[in-house]
Amino acid sequence: MEDLKDRASLDQRLEAAAMVGMTTAVWASVQPDKVAIVDPNGRSKTFAEINAAANKLTRLFRERGLKAGDSLALVCSNRAEFVEVLAATLRAGIRITPVNWHLTPDEIAYIIKDCEAKILVGEQRVHAVAEAARECPDLVLKLAVGGDIPGFENYDQLLEPIDGSDIDDPVLGNSMMYTSGTTGRPKGVYRPVPAVTPQAMYAMRGYDHETSVQMCAGPAYHAAPLAFDVRAAMGAGVPLIFIDKWDSEHVLRTIHEHKVTHLHLVPIMFQRLLALPDAVKAKYAVDHVKYIIHGAAPCPPEVKHAMIEWFGPVLSEYYAGSEGGAGFAIDSHEWLRKPGSVxxxxxxxxxxxxxxxxxxxxxxxxxxxxxxxxxxxxxxxxxxxxxxxxxxxxxxxxxxxxxxxxxxxxxxxxxxNAETIISGGVNIYPQEVDNELIKHDAVADSATVGVPHDEWGEQVKAVILLKPGYTPSDALAQEILDFGRATLPAFKVPRSLDFVTELPRSEAGKIQRNKVRAPYWEGRTRQI
CATH class of the missing domain: 2.30.38.10 (Luciferase; Domain 3)
Structure with missing residues (x-):
C-alpha cells in the first residue's frame, strides 16, 4: 500500500512539473545517478547531468536576452545534447524546431529563417550547418556541439561555469515540426498550445522507471522518434539508448545487451531485422521487449505477422500526422483480428x-x-x-x-491523394526533385513519383520528357541522375529514371502525378 501511495505522489509531482517543463528535474531528484542517455559512442549521462545542462542552457538563453516565445533550431544527430537542449527549451518557454541534418545548406537555412530562430544549436559533424548559419543574420546565439564550428560558440565551454541548479521560474516551451506538401518548401506545423503527455499514457504503455529501457533507432529530429522514443523516455524517467546509424545486428545486439523494453520502428526496420540469418537472430534474446510502436509507412501484413511471431504480440501501430487529429492505434491482438487495419x-x-x-x-x-x-x-x-x-x-x-x-x-x-513519397518511413516531396532535374539542358519536363519497392515501401523514380533533339539512352538517364545528385540530398535522388513522350497536365498546368504513378501500381491492392 505504501508503494502505491509513493507512486501516486510521484505521479502528482510529475503531472505538475510537466505543465512547466520540469519533468526532467523531478526525475533528477528521484534518481540523480541513474543513466538517462547512452550515446552511440558509449558515452553516458545521468538524469542529474541532463537536468543540470538544461538549467545552464536556460540561464544562458536569458543572459543573452532571449525570452519565452523565442525560437530555437536544433541541427543535431542522436546524442545527449539533443535531449539537453530539448529539456532546456521545455522549461525556458522556447519553441524548438529540430531540423533534418541531412538536408542541404539552403534547405537548413530556409527552415532556420522560416521558424524565426534566434538560437541555433548545430553539430560539428554536420558540415552544412556553418554555411546555413551564414545565411541567417537574425541569429542571436549559435552553439557548436561535438567540436568547433566557425562563427559558433563552443557548447561545453560556454556551459561549464554556469549554475546548474533548478531554475525557480520555469515556463513551458513548445515545438514546431516541419512538414510539406507539393510546393517544394516545408511548412511548420504550429500549435499555440504545447502538448503535454499525461503520466497515465506511460503506464498504459507498460513503462516502469525502475526496469524499463527505451531505444531510439530512428533520427530524433523526426516527429515519431522524437515523440515515441525521446519524449517518452524523458517523461517516463527511463534510460534512452541512442542508435546513430542502422545496422541490423547492432540494433538486435543493443536490444539484447541493454535489455531494451520499449522502441519505435518503421516497417523497413522490421524487414531488415527479419532478413538477418536465423543463426544471428538466435544469438540475441528479445523476450524482455514489452512495447514496439510503429507507423510512418504501411507495413505489409506478412512482415507484421513475422514480427509478432518473433517478438510476441507487443506491436502497436499508429496512424497520424504531424498535424495531429484524432489519431488511430491498434495493438497486436486487435490487428490479428483485423489484419491491415490501422x-x-x-x-x-x-x-x-x-x-x-x-x-x-x-x-x-x-x-x-x-x-x-x-x-x-x-x-x-x-x-x-x-x-x-x-x-x-x-x-x-x-x-x-x-x-x-x-x-x-x-x-x-x-x-x-497527397503527392508525398514515403520511402522507408521518410517523407520525400517530389516537387523538390523536379525543381532540380528540370534544370538539366535535356529535360523539358519532370514528374517524380513513388513506385513500389518491396523493402522501402516506395522508391523515388524520375519520369522525364526530353527536349527536342535529345534521344533517350541509359547514358543520358545516368547523366540526369548524376546532375540531380549534385544538388539534392542523397535520400531524395531518384533511384531510377524512365523517359516518356508526354506528361499529363491539367488545364491549369498542374502535373497530374496520380496518372504518372498509376501504371507502376497496377495490380497492387494498396496504391500508396
Missing part, C-alpha cells in the same frame, strides 16, 4: 470519409480521410494561411490520405 474509429474526435464533392461516404466505400480539429483549431501551417485553409472542410482537415471504414468501423488505408 485501428478503430476514435471515440473522441470524429473522422469522416468524403468523396470528391465533399459528401460523406458509407462504410465500405473509399474516399479522402478528414480528421476533426480539436477545440480552438488545433494547428496551422506557420505563416501560410492559404495552405492551412486548403486542407479544411467544416472543422475537419485532411492529410491527403484515402481509405474506408469496414462494417466494424476499422479504418483501412487504400491510397494517398
Amino acid at each position: 485501428g478503430k474509429r476514435p471515440a473522441l474526435l470524429q473522422v469522416r470519409i468524403l468523396d470528391e464533392n465533399g459528401n460523406d461516404l458509407p462504410n465500405g466505400q473509399a474516399g479522402t480521410i478528414y480528421h476533426q480539429l480539436p477545440p480552438g483549431g488545433g494547428f496551422s501551417y506557420y505563416k501560410d494561411e492559404a495552405k492551412t485553409q486548403a486542407s479544411r472542410v467544416d472543422g475537419f482537415f485532411t492529410m491527403g490520405d484515402v481509405g474506408y471504414f469496414d462494417e466494424d468501423d476499422y479504418l483501412f488505408l487504400t491510397g494517398r
Whole structure:
C-alpha cells in the first residue's frame, strides 16, 4: 500500500512539473545517478547531468536576452545534447524546431529563417550547418556541439561555469515540426498550445522507471522518434539508448545487451531485422521487449505477422500526422483480428470519409480521410494561411490520405491523394526533385513519383520528357541522375529514371502525378 501511495505522489509531482517543463528535474531528484542517455559512442549521462545542462542552457538563453516565445533550431544527430537542449527549451518557454541534418545548406537555412530562430544549436559533424548559419543574420546565439564550428560558440565551454541548479521560474516551451506538401518548401506545423503527455499514457504503455529501457533507432529530429522514443523516455524517467546509424545486428545486439523494453520502428526496420540469418537472430534474446510502436509507412501484413511471431504480440501501430487529429492505434491482438487495419474509429474526435464533392461516404466505400480539429483549431501551417485553409472542410482537415471504414468501423488505408513519397518511413516531396532535374539542358519536363519497392515501401523514380533533339539512352538517364545528385540530398535522388513522350497536365498546368504513378501500381491492392 505504501508503494502505491509513493507512486501516486510521484505521479502528482510529475503531472505538475510537466505543465512547466520540469519533468526532467523531478526525475533528477528521484534518481540523480541513474543513466538517462547512452550515446552511440558509449558515452553516458545521468538524469542529474541532463537536468543540470538544461538549467545552464536556460540561464544562458536569458543572459543573452532571449525570452519565452523565442525560437530555437536544433541541427543535431542522436546524442545527449539533443535531449539537453530539448529539456532546456521545455522549461525556458522556447519553441524548438529540430531540423533534418541531412538536408542541404539552403534547405537548413530556409527552415532556420522560416521558424524565426534566434538560437541555433548545430553539430560539428554536420558540415552544412556553418554555411546555413551564414545565411541567417537574425541569429542571436549559435552553439557548436561535438567540436568547433566557425562563427559558433563552443557548447561545453560556454556551459561549464554556469549554475546548474533548478531554475525557480520555469515556463513551458513548445515545438514546431516541419512538414510539406507539393510546393517544394516545408511548412511548420504550429500549435499555440504545447502538448503535454499525461503520466497515465506511460503506464498504459507498460513503462516502469525502475526496469524499463527505451531505444531510439530512428533520427530524433523526426516527429515519431522524437515523440515515441525521446519524449517518452524523458517523461517516463527511463534510460534512452541512442542508435546513430542502422545496422541490423547492432540494433538486435543493443536490444539484447541493454535489455531494451520499449522502441519505435518503421516497417523497413522490421524487414531488415527479419532478413538477418536465423543463426544471428538466435544469438540475441528479445523476450524482455514489452512495447514496439510503429507507423510512418504501411507495413505489409506478412512482415507484421513475422514480427509478432518473433517478438510476441507487443506491436502497436499508429496512424497520424504531424498535424495531429484524432489519431488511430491498434495493438497486436486487435490487428490479428483485423489484419491491415490501422485501428478503430476514435471515440473522441470524429473522422469522416468524403468523396470528391465533399459528401460523406458509407462504410465500405473509399474516399479522402478528414480528421476533426480539436477545440480552438488545433494547428496551422506557420505563416501560410492559404495552405492551412486548403486542407479544411467544416472543422475537419485532411492529410491527403484515402481509405474506408469496414462494417466494424476499422479504418483501412487504400491510397494517398497527397503527392508525398514515403520511402522507408521518410517523407520525400517530389516537387523538390523536379525543381532540380528540370534544370538539366535535356529535360523539358519532370514528374517524380513513388513506385513500389518491396523493402522501402516506395522508391523515388524520375519520369522525364526530353527536349527536342535529345534521344533517350541509359547514358543520358545516368547523366540526369548524376546532375540531380549534385544538388539534392542523397535520400531524395531518384533511384531510377524512365523517359516518356508526354506528361499529363491539367488545364491549369498542374502535373497530374496520380496518372504518372498509376501504371507502376497496377495490380497492387494498396496504391500508396
